[in-house]
Amino acid sequence: MAKFGHNLSPELLQAQKRILKEKVISGPEAYHQLVDILHYHEHRYYIDNDPQLSDFEYDTLYKILEKAESDHSDWIRSDSPTQRVASDVSNTLETVAHMVPMLSLDNTYNLEDLQDFDQRVKKLCGLSADTTVEYLVEPKFDGGSVSVLYINDQLVRAATRGDGIRGEDITLNARTIRSLPLSAPFKSLGVQQTELRGEALIRKDVFEEVNQSREEDGLSLLANPRNAATGVLRVKDPSETASRKLDMFIFQWGYAVDAQGNDQLGRFKKQSSHIEALQSLGFKVAIAEKKVCQGIAEVFDFISGWANKRDHFEYELDGMVIKVNDLSMQEICGFTSHHPRWAVAYKFQAKQATSVLLNVEYQVGKIGAITPVAKIEPVQLAGVTVSSISLHNEDFIRSKDIRLGDTVLVERAGDVIPYIVKSFPETRPANTRPIHFPTHCPSCDHKLVREDDEAVWRCPNAHCPAQIVQKLIHHASKDAMDIDGLGASLVERFYQLGMLKTMADFYRLDFEFIATLEGMGKKSADKLRRSIEKAKANPIHRFLHGLCIHHLGKKISKLIAAHVNDIKDLEHWTLDQYRAIKDVGPVVGQNIMDFFSDADNVRMIHDMEALGVNMKQTPEDRPAEAVTDGPFSGQTILFTGTLQTMGRKEAEMLAEKNGAKNLSAVSSHLNILVVGEDAGSKLTKAQKLGTVRILTEDEFLGEIGRKS
Ligand code: IVH
Numbered sequence: 001m002a003k004f005g006h007n008l009s010p011e012l013l014q015a016q017k018r019i020l021k022e023k024v025i026s027g028p029e030a031y032h033q034l035v036d037i038l039h040y041h042e043h044r045y046y047i048d049n050d051p052q053l054s055d056f057e058y059d060t061l062y063k064i065l066e067k068a069e070s071d072h073s074d075w076i077r078s079d080s081p082t083q084r085v086a087s088d089v090s091n092t093l094e095t096v097a098h099m100v101p102m103l104s105l106d107n108t109y110n111l112e113d114l115q116d117f118d119q120r121v122k123k124l125c126g127l128s129a130d131t132t133v134e135y136l137v138e139p140k141f142d143g144g145s146v147s148v149l150y151i152n153d154q155l156v157r158a159a160t161r162g163d164g165i166r167g168e169d170i171t172l173n174a175r176t177i178r179s180l181p182l183s184a185p186f187k188s189l190g191v192q193q194t195e196l197r198g199e200a201l202i203r204k205d206v207f208e209e210v211n212q213s214r215e216e217d218g219l220s221l222l223a224n225p226r227n228a229a230t231g232v233l234r235v236k237d238p239s240e241t242a243s244r245k246l247d248m249f250i251f252q253w254g255y256a257v258d259a260q261g262n263d264q265l266g267r268f269k270k271q272s273s274h275i276e277a278l279q280s281l282g283f284k285v286a287i288a289e290k291k292v293c294q295g296i297a298e299v300f301d302f303i304s305g306w307a308n309k310r311d312h313f314e315y316e317l318d319g320m321v322i323k324v325n326d327l328s329m330q331e332i333c334g335f336t337s338h339h340p341r342w343a344v345a346y347k348f349q350a351k352q353a354t355s356v357l358l359n360v361e362y363q364v365g366k367i368g369a370i371t372p373v374a375k376i377e378p379v380q381l382a383g384v385t386v387s388s389i390s391l392h393n394e395d396f397i398r399s400k401d402i403r404l405g406d407t408v409l410v411e412r413a414g415d416v417i418p419y420i421v422k423s424f425p426e427t428r429p430a431n432t433r434p435i436h437f438p439t440h441c442p443s444c445d446h447k448l449v450r451e452d453d454e455a456v457w458r459c460p461n462a463h464c465p466a467q468i469v470q471k472l473i474h475h476a477s478k479d480a481m482d483i484d485g486l487g488a489s490l491v492e493r494f495y496q497l498g499m500l501k502t503m504a505d506f507y508r509l510d511f512e513f514i515a516t517l518e519g520m521g522k523k524s525a526d527k528l529r530r531s532i533e534k535a536k537a538n539p540i541h542r543f544l545h546g547l548c549i550h551h552l553g554k555k556i557s558k559l560i561a562a563h564v565n566d567i568k569d570l571e572h573w574t575l576d577q578y579r580a581i582k583d584v585g586p587v588v589g590q591n592i593m594d595f596f597s598d599a600d601n602v603r604m605i606h607d608m609e610a611l612g613v614n615m616k617q618t619p620e621d622r623p624a625e626a627v628t629d630g631p632f633s634g635q636t637i638l639f640t641g642t643l644q645t646m647g648r649k650e651a652e653m654l655a656e657k658n659g660a661k662n663l664s665a666v667s668s669h670l671n672i673l674v675v676g677e678d679a680g681s682k683l684t685k686a687q688k689l690g691t692v693r694i695l696t697e698d699e700f701l702g703e704i705g706r707k708s
Contacts, residue, residue: 046179049668079182090236099195100254105345118296138290140319143201144230176242179284194256202229225316250283319347353379364466368459381412394437405432471548480546484531507611539620551588561621630659641676
């Protein structure tokens with residue numbers, strides 16, 4: 001029955017090699033093979049988190065498929081990976097009836113509640129109070145509930161929960177979720193029609209990325225991963241859902257019939273067998289995270305373990321779900337109109353607290369965005385004292401109906417930054433005051449502006465001191481020119497002293513004078529000189545990112561750097577040249593053109609070049625074609641701790657040369673962690689995951705044949 005064995009079948013492996021070599025496909029049979037090959041690799045990537053191909057090879061196969069489909073539209077299979085995002089079709093969001101009602105879950109909060117549940121189950125099943133019941137315990141994912149319908153092995157419909165009986169048709173959106181198979185071999189089980197239930201959710205790190213780019217684009221920030229997932233499930237435009245990179249975990253299999261309408265689930269005796277069968281059919285299920293427990297004490301132990309480690313889990317969880325494992329016992333227990341009697345949710349304690357809003361301060365960002373920041377009475381939230389919380393923008397303040405002096409509910413979920421959940425207008429005291437969003441810049445008093453499609457107010461004054469300082473801080477920061485030892489407070493100090501007025505001034509600092517400053521001295525000044533000398537030779541993608549051009553983030557800077565020989569060439573680039581680069585949009589292109597049409601900016605760039613700052617493309621700016629036959633091909637890698645024989649950058653380049661892809665954080669996507677001396681939390685996290693191969697520096701060098 002298994003949709004995918006651990007490896008590609010020899011026949012498909014052969015076909016893959018041939019297609020990669022010939023770069024075209026010969027006929028319909030090869031087309032079918034290619035779709036199957038890509039299904040396999042999607043599964044390894046999106047479901048197993050264990051890619052077997054480099055991104056480059058995957059993209060190559062995908063492009064060959066696209067070409068074949070544009071030449072032979074009659075070949076196109078509806079489950080082809082190219083068919084996930086339908087072009088020019090939008091969701092109707094019509095309501096549709098679920099095959100099986102989507103009930104909710106009863107909640108428990110402590111051991112006592114769980115013991116009561118256990119006793120109720122035994123009573124319903126006519127078992128004595130001291131019988132040990134077997135339970136399946138799994139994470140309670142915090143996203144949006146979805147039902148998916150497959151007929152003749154094809155995904156034909158997906159719907160939101162709605163009122164539990166009828167939900168909204170979101171088929172086109174669900175099709176964009178890469179971990180939800182568009183087809184699955186149910187026929188191998190005699191199943192012609194089946195409905196499954198799962199949760200669409202977003203990984204915490206993807207959520208952070210989404211918010212980061214929303215911030216760069218001047219859009220309002222999303223409050224938490226749950227909203228980030230549910231918000232895009234019900235949009236009209238499927239490409240919007242696709243861009244949010246959702247995942248789909250399937251956790252329930254309640255309906256499966258053959259062509260005559262006969263139930264086909266009778267062969268399964270346990271809830272855990274459902275999950276295992278769904279896994280072999282190609283679905284993403286919580287296999288590694290679940291446990292079959294004997295009795296409620298074991299359940300409680302397992303749950304307590306998760307309460308401690310949930311912060312390190314890739315997805316947001318709001319609790320665990322406990323299900324009677326024996327399916328015939330489930331049938332005896334039955335349902336209320338609200339929830340099954342054989343299952344219960346255990347909710348983790350919310351990391352919430354109430355506090356009082358004392359004041360709102362307004363920060364000016366590097367491109368003038370005004371961010372309101374709430375100053376609250378300090379509260380303890382999951383071991384951290386919180387006294388300052390972003391209120392994002394004016395609309396956020398209005399939508400939450402927040403006033404100065406209000407009591408507010410504050411939450412810190414997992415690794416996510418704290419946010420204000422709500423105010424309490426019903427019990428508001430008389431002396432609260434409205435928040436007046438400023439009309440003028442708190443730094444330079446220029447009138448603020450707000451573009452129609454933006455949520456933020458901006459200060460448009462290019463000479464605004466607060467913006468200049470933020471730009472300078474960004475230029476020197478780790479993400480941009482990475483000038484070691486020149487953090488925000490020192491940049492601010494140099495600015496106050498008149499030593500830094502434009503970015504070019506970084507490269508003509510007077511180190512003799514710096515050595516005389518309080519707290520600096522010759523040693524620190526020398527160190528700073530060396531850091532700046534080093535930064536001058538940076539690859540140009542860092543320099544581009546350091547210019548603080550609106551929408552020109554790290555990723556776009558790299559894309560442009562790969563296409564330009566000399567930064568100064570950009571003085572003459574046209575919009576078409578920007579648009580010719582995949583993923584570079586017209587807005588950022590126009591912003592860069594505006595930057596280079598300003599004579600002051602051009603002068604500054606030429607000054608910097610004269611001061612020795614590199615303007616020419618370096619090898620690091622040119623994307624290396626993935627090495628497909630290296631010892632680490634298809635593997636992801638991360639270095640942590642202090643390495644003895646090489647610098648971090650050098651190590652990363654070596655890894656890349658040997659086929660690996662460098663990652664910046666430990667997650668289930670990581671294959672190898674190389675540990676130097678004094679490795680800290682990354683090592684602990686990798687050990688906890690248990691799926692990461694941990695290598696010493698020596699072992700790493702050994703594997704690439706570099707060991708002395
Ligand atoms: S079972 C009849 N299992 O939690 C089955 N639900 O608060 C009822 N949820 O609407 C649901 N993870 O969307 C189940 N492992 C899991 C779950 C889960 C998340 C959601 C589900 C449901 C809500 C109830």
